Amino acid sequence: MASTTAESTxxxxxxxxxxxxxxxxxALDAVTWVLDMFVIAPTGLADMRAASGDVGxxxxxxxxxxxxxxVIGLGVLLAVMVRQGRGWARLLLVGAAALVALLDLATVAMDGPEVFAGASAYELLRDTVPALLGLAxxxxLFLPASNAFFARRRRAA
Incomplete structure (x- = not known):
């Protein structure tokens, strides 16, 4: 059986x-930004035009x-650093995820459960799928094999 890139590295x-x-x-965040800004009505651009005019x-x-x-560039850089076994990048991801979770909880706490009541299927998918992928x-990154990899990289550095 041929060895995979993961096994050879x-x-x-x-x-x-x-x-x-x-x-x-x-990638999903980039796509949803484009969809929200230009495609899915009411578009963000249309809302901004109504509030600020064309130039604004x-x-x-x-x-x-x-x-x-x-943010995309920083995210890709962080993902690459995690792939290389940089422990600080893994911890930074945890911190960013915790911050996003706290902001989401604050939104629900302020708006109540009705924040979900009027949401379209697109909005629910847009908000849930990236969160689930990020959680996965x-x-x-914290499975035993990953922990051993990060520990080896830390000792080697």
Whole structure:
């Protein structure tokens, strides 16, 4: 049987899976930004045009797009660092996930359960699928094989 990349690098399959799951979350976030901004009515651009006019809306969209690209770039960099076995990157992911979870809980606490009542199927999928993929990535990063990999990398450094 031919060896896989994960086996030849000493990287466990769980770390490879986490890396791919993180890339999937990043890609989904990029796609949903485009869909929300330009495709799914009411579009974010239309809302911004109504509030700020054409010039203001395009300026806001450009800032939002630039920020989204920055977050995507940082996410890919973090995923690559995790794949290389950098423990600090794994901990940073945990911190980011905890922050997102706290912000989500704060939203539900302020808006109550009715925040879900008026949500469309798209909105529920948009919000749930990346969260579940991210949770799966975190679980993969803390499996025993992953813990051993990160410990080996820490000792080697």
């Amino acid at each position: 000493g990287r466990p399959r769980a770390v490879e899976a986490a890396f791919l799951l993180l890339l999937a979350v990043i 809306a395009f300026r806001q969209a450009a800032v939002s797009g630039a920020f989204t690209l920055l 990535a975190l679980v993969c």
